[in-house]
Amino acid sequence: MPDRRVYNFMWLRPGAFRQVSEGDQQPFSAGRDLIQPRPVVTSREVMRCRHPTPEEAAMEEVAALALEEPYLANLPICTMETEHAVAREGEVQRPPITIDRRVAAVKGMIVYPALMTPAVHVGEPTAEDYFELLIVTKGELRPEHVNRQLKISIGMSPRKPFRLMPLFSTVDQPTPPIEVELIGEMGNLHEVRTHEKFVGILRRDVQTRITDLTECDQLYKVRVRGDVLPTDLYYDAYMSRRSSHVIKRYRTNGEPEEVSATVGLEESDSFIRRVLLEIHGERSSIQGRGLYGFRRRDGDVQPAAMEDGEPIQSYHPLCIVPQMRNLDVGFISDIHVNSRSTILGKSPARVIEADDVDQQSPVVGQMLMETNRSYSSVLGQIATACDAVVVGGDLIDHVRNAYTTLVNRDMQTHEVWNAVDLIGNYNAQTHPPGVDLVAFYSLTIDVMRSSARPFFALTGNHDAYQDPYGISPRIAYKRANEGIAADVNRV
Numbered sequence: 285m286p287d288r289r290v291y292n293f294m295w296l297r298p299g300a301f302r303q304v305s306e307g308d309q310q311p312f313s314a315g316r317d318l319i320q321p322r323p324v325v326t327s328r329e330v331m332r333c334r335h336p337t338p339e340e341a342a343m344e345e346v347a348a349l350a351l352e353e354p355y356l357a358n359l360p361i362c363t364m365e366t367e368h369a370v371a372r373e374g375e376v377q378r379p380p381i382t383i384d385r386r387v388a389a390v391k392g393m394i395v396y397p398a399l400m401t402p403a404v405h406v407g408e409p410t411a412e413d414y415f416e417l418l419i420v421t422k423g424e425l426r427p428e429h430v431n432r433q434l435k436i437s438i439g440m441s442p443r444k445p446f447r448l449m450p451l452f453s454t455v456d457q458p459t460p461p462i463e464v465e466l467i468g469e470m471g472n473l474h475e476v477r478t479h480e481k482f483v484g485i486l487r488r489d490v491q492t493r494i495t496d497l498t499e500c501d502q503l504y505k506v507r508v509r510g511d512v513l514p515t516d517l518y519y520d521a522y523m524s525r526r527s528s529h530v531i532k533r534y535r536t537n538g539e540p541e542e543v544s545a546t547v548g549l550e551e552s553d554s555f556i557r558r559v560l561l562e563i564h565g566e567r568s569s570i571q572g573r574g575l576y577g578f579r580r581r582d583g584d585v586q587p588a589a590m591e592d593g594e595p596i597q598s599y600h601p602l603c604i605v606p607q608m609r610n611l612d613v614g615f616i617s618d619i620h621v622n623s624r625s626t627i628l629g630k631s632p633a634r635v636i637e638a639d640d641v642d643q644q645s646p647v648v649g650q651m652l653m654e655t656n657r658s659y660s661s662v663l664g665q666i667a668t669a670c671d672a673v674v675v676g677g678d679l680i681d682h683v684r685n686a687y688t689t690l691v692n693r694d695m696q697t698h699e700v701w702n703a704v705d706l707i708g709n710y711n712a713q714t715h716p717p718g719v720d721l722v723a724f725y726s727l728t729i730d731v732m733r734s735s736a737r738p739f740f741a742l743t744g745n746h747d748a749y750q751d752p753y754g755i756s757p758r759i760a761y762k763r764a765n766e767g768i769a770a771d772v773n774r775v
Contacts, residue, residue, distance in 0.1 A: 293600040298389035392421035393552035400741035402601040413510030416478035427462040444523035461509040545592035552598035577726035588689040603738040614666035617676030630695040667735035677744020680720035
């Protein structure tokens with residue numbers, strides 16, 4: 285019976301396959317070989333990689349600045365070669381390397397599995413099993429592309445470690461280890477299926493958005509043989525890396541500072557960044573412009589503390605679960621993650637002040653609901669007690685919500701009221717869009733990693749509400765009772 289564990293699929297971008305000149309007889313002196321020769325007479329095709337020289341790295345950084353793209357230092361330069369190993373007196377001798385052809389790569393992104401639509405495999409995977417994916421690409425996708433560009437890591441580390449080697453030594457086998465089939469052109473699809481295990485609806489507006497931002501317009505279904513999963517933690521590279529890409533965050537005193545941060549290299553990571561910037565705005569007041577998770581502490585998030593090593597990026601989980609007779613599914617719904625409640629919880633105000641402690645009323649902030657902390661606590665309990673978790677809408681209360689960098693310290697009563705005020709203080713800086721979505725991501729992915737359970741999510745009506753509506757009924761778009769406050773959104 286297998287242990288519960290999670291793997292993460294990744295798609296290596298064509299930019300990672302930087303090419304070297306043909307005929308270079310010593311292209312790998314700067315790095316170590318990734319495949320060691322064996323004492324047999326053989327000819328085989330292998331991928332070899334090396335680190336760039338300082339001159340190459342400088343040229344890449346200049347090019348990245350010109351394109352206003354993040355510069356990721358030390359990406360490997362990879363080539364495909366034919367290696368001839370000759371056994372002679374028990375030792376391996378290798379002639380000078382000959383580069384037969386350069387690496388061909390396809391631009392693409394994985395659509396399924398996704399963070400909260402994971403793939404699930406029951407039992408220990410064998411060569412008789414297959415894992416299934418949906419991949420959208422720019423141009424034709426062939427098994428050899430999947431063999432070279434599909435990467436797999438153990439767990440869901442934000443660094444996304446992977447091996448540079450192809451999945452299989454060759455895809456030309458009697459029983460193909462990789463199968464690829466075109467589904468159709470993006471923009472005109474509705475119901476999409478893998479070979480056997482998944483069916484879903486891909487919204488047409490999402491298809492168009494993917495094509496507009498990535499140029500990927502062909503959707504393929506892919507099957508990969510089940511004996512491909514890595515069995516140890518040895519890796520050659522990372523898909524997400526610390527870079528000189530500058531991100532704005534705020535110190536505890538509210539002063540801004542610029543820092544380097546981790547950036548994802550997958551095409552889907554770039555797609556997510558561009559969509560988030562559209563949601564949050566280029567000048568969002570949220571720490572890190574809403575591109576990074578919030579720091580977690582005591583089962584809650586600190587909205588004014590950006591976690592620069594936790595970019596909001598793509599994950600494509602494969603969950604391995606043991607054979608079981610019954611499946612216990614945990615369900616949690618109507619979470620209503622709400623940053624306004626978090627700020628109100630900092631209020632030191634009391635209804636009754638008194639010198640005698642026994643005569644004064646409790647602090648108001650301690651009596652208010654704490655949706656974030658409650659969600660984190662309940663989710664952690666469900667995840668350890670059940671085999672799978674379904675998170676139902678409403679995930680958040682509304683898209684725009686109160687935000688202040690003062691929330692990570694003790695706040696005065698007037699600071700709390702000013703931060704949550706909706707009259708005369710309701711603008712993109714004080715109530716930025718997306719702050720609660722960042723909090724939901726930060727709270728959820730923490731439990732997903734620690735529990736190794738598959739998580740599925742549904743959205744609700746509140747997840748589409750842009751502004752706080754309050755609890756007052758509406759008559760002809762006007763509140764029927766102006767006296768009811770809008771601090772809890774329960775329509």
